[in-house]
Amino acid sequence: MxxxxxxxxxxxxxxxxxxxxxxxxxxxxxxxxxxxxxxxxxxxxxxxxxxxxxxxxxxxxxxxxxxxxxxxxxxxxxxxxxxxxxxxxxxxxxxxxxxxxxxxxxxxxQLAGRTTGRGRGFSWRADGEALLMTYDPDQPRTARSVLAEADERELLEIFGRTLRGGEVRAAVRAIISEREQAPIETTDRLTELLRRALAFKGAAVEKRIAAGYLALRIEVNDxxxxxxxxxxxxxxxxxxxxxxxxxxxxxxxxxxxxxxxxxxxxxxxxxxxxxxxxxxxxxxxxxxxxxxxxxxxxxxxxxxxxxxxxxxxxxx
Ligand SMILES: C[S@@+](CC[C@H](N)C(=O)[O-])C[C@H]1O[C@@H](n2cnc3c(N)ncnc32)[C@H](O)[C@@H]1O
The missing domain is CATH 3.40.50.150 (Vaccinia Virus protein VP39)
Structure with a gap:
């Protein structure tokens, strides 16, 4: 090992x-x-x-x-x-x-996926990883299940923990419209949709994307x-x-x-x-x-x- x-x-x-x-x-x-x-x-x-x-x-x-x-x-x-x-x-x-x-x-x-040989979608920089974000690999509730199942009010609460006012609404709107097309299951899709939704923040956008990922990780693992x-x-x-x-x-x-x-x-x-x-x-x-x-x-x-x-x- x-x-x-x-x-x-x-x-x-x-x-x-x-x-x-x-x-x-x-x-x-x-x-x-x-x-x-x-x-x-x-x-x-x-x-x-x-x-x-x-x-x-x-x-x-x-x-x-x-x-x-x-x-x-x-x-x-x-x-x-x-x-x-x-x-x-x-x-x-x-x-x-x-x-x-x-x-x-x-x-x-864990962030780099070294423990299991494949990442669990903890990092917004990861390319094409499954959006799991669980420490326990057998936990059924994952980031992708939260993104698929949480209603608008729940999503506002989840992202409201780390994003600010207008950012929260922009991110939640983007998630709801994106998941109507197809389930959001990989890091590149989530990163891209957060980048578009939070783009009005200019240079700090990457920090805001990271904040969006943190919100999901906190939720998934309570x-x-x-x-x-x-x-x-x-x-x-x-x-x-x-x-x-x-x-x-x-x-x-x-x-x-x-x-x-x-x-x-x-x-x-x-x-x-x-x-x-x-x-x-x-x-x-x-x-x-x-x-x-x-x-x-x-x-x-x-x-x-x-x-x-x-x-x-x-x-x-
Ligand atoms: C920052 S790392 C710990 C690194 C460790 N102190 C070291 O020096 O190697 C945090 C670890 O806590 C585990 N973890 C996260 N939440 C936990 C929880 N509620 N109960 C037990 N382990 C948890 C993660 O799987 C991860 O391996």
């Missing part, structure tokens, strides 16, 4: 905030090619354990190869990180864990719902003093992670804060009041890290 090209994002900050220790148990909720997991295991000493979860069996196969040298210290489970409690009981861990990492979004290997449920599940799985580290990659994820962690810290957030609403029970202590971002040196050697933000909290 070829070596994954995905590089671990913000490796020093992950180790600093997860603080792996000998004898402890960690969950990598998005093990991918196993690069962060390898770091965690190398930093935590000989008798630590790591349970790596992923929705994509091809990624788990990459991780299995990379982490083989750790032997029985590693268990890999095909599962969503939202289902971490179930995944832990499947490997006979019923006591709490000491740390959990969630590194959102697709890996570079990425925002999953992140919120995943944070809550991690809080239940962690023992007191256990640490949660989350790496997010776009504004919707940054906001969701920051708000949910603050809510779990017990203080009121949003409008409730302004009217002085009462405090709730604290489940976490947030270590990053402002999320951290990668240093310039990392961005220049790994441009995929540019938009990353790291959030960290301790279970109280």
């Amino acid at each position: 070829s070596v994954p090209e995905h590089r671990p994002v913000m490796p020093e900050a992950v180790i600093e905030h997860l603080r792996p220790r000998p004898g402890e148990t960690y969950v990598d909720g998005t093990v991918g090619g196993g690069a962060h997991s390898e770091l965690i295991l190398d930093h935590s000493g000989p008798d630590s354990r790591l349970i790596g979860l992923d929705r994509d069996p091809a990624q788990l196969a990459f991780a299995a190869e990379r982490l083989a040298r750790f032997g029985e210290r590693v268990a890999l489970v095909r599962a969503r990180y939202e289902d971490v409690l179930h995944a832990l009981s499947s490997v006979d861990i019923d006591s709490g864990i000491d740390g959990m990492l969630i590194d959102c979004g697709p890996s570079l290997d 990425e925002l719902g999953g992140l919120e449920r995943g944070i809550d599940a991690a809080v239940t799985a962690l023992r007191p003093g256990g640490r949660l580290v989350i790496i997010t990659f776009h504004g919707l994820e940054h906001r969701l992670a920051r708000t949910r962690l603050r809510e779990l810290e017990g203080g009121p957030t949003g409008p409730a804060r302004l009217i002085g609403a009462p405090e709730r029970e604290a489940k976490l202590q947030v270590m990053t009041p402002k999320p951290l971002f990668p240093i310039e040196e990392e961005i220049s050697s790994n441009p995929a890290a540019r938009s990353a933000r790291l959030h960290a909290a301790i279970r109280v």
Whole structure:
């Protein structure tokens, strides 16, 4: 099997905030090619354990190869990180864990189709790939089924998450008129129709096409719902003093992670804060009041890290 090209994002900050220790148990909720997991295991000493979860069996196969040298210290489970409690009981861990990492979004290997030998339509630049956009290859709901079945109101909601006012209506109109001719099943058709619909934005059109793709990917994989449920599940799985580290990659994820962690810290957030609403029970202590971002040196050697933000909290 070829070596994954995905590089671990913000490796020093992950180790600093997860603080792996000998004898402890960690969950990598998005093990991918196993690069962060390898770091965690190398930093935590000989008798630590790591349970790596992923929705994509091809990624788990990459991780299995990379982490083989750790032997029985590693268990890999095909599962969503939202289902971490179930995944832990499947490997006979019923006591709490000491740390959990969630590194959102697709890996570079998935974007380039390296894991399966063929891309799943994650990237607007891909030529003629099937519009699947699923991490789990067996998931029936795909980008092409959403494009075929969602009604106008649903499409407005989906694309309204990442596109702006006039762009949303233009994109949705173009999808509805195009699918009346023939189903939209490949990346080149979607990219072309978004390019035409969003052309009035001039030079920035490629960023807007990418934003349209992001909207579909978020919808197909329920990425925002999953992140919120995943944070809550991690809080239940962690023992007191256990640490949660989350790496997010776009504004919707940054906001969701920051708000949910603050809510779990017990203080009121949003409008409730302004009217002085009462405090709730604290489940976490947030270590990053402002999320951290990668240093310039990392961005220049790994441009995929540019938009990353790291959030960290301790279970109280
Ligand atoms: C950015 S990559 C992780 C890369 C990994 N940290 C590394 O260093 O190699 C994210 C991975 O999460 C997986 N994934 C996405 N959503 C998931 C979810 N809800 N539960 C579990 N895995 C998920 C993807 O299949 C992908 O392999």
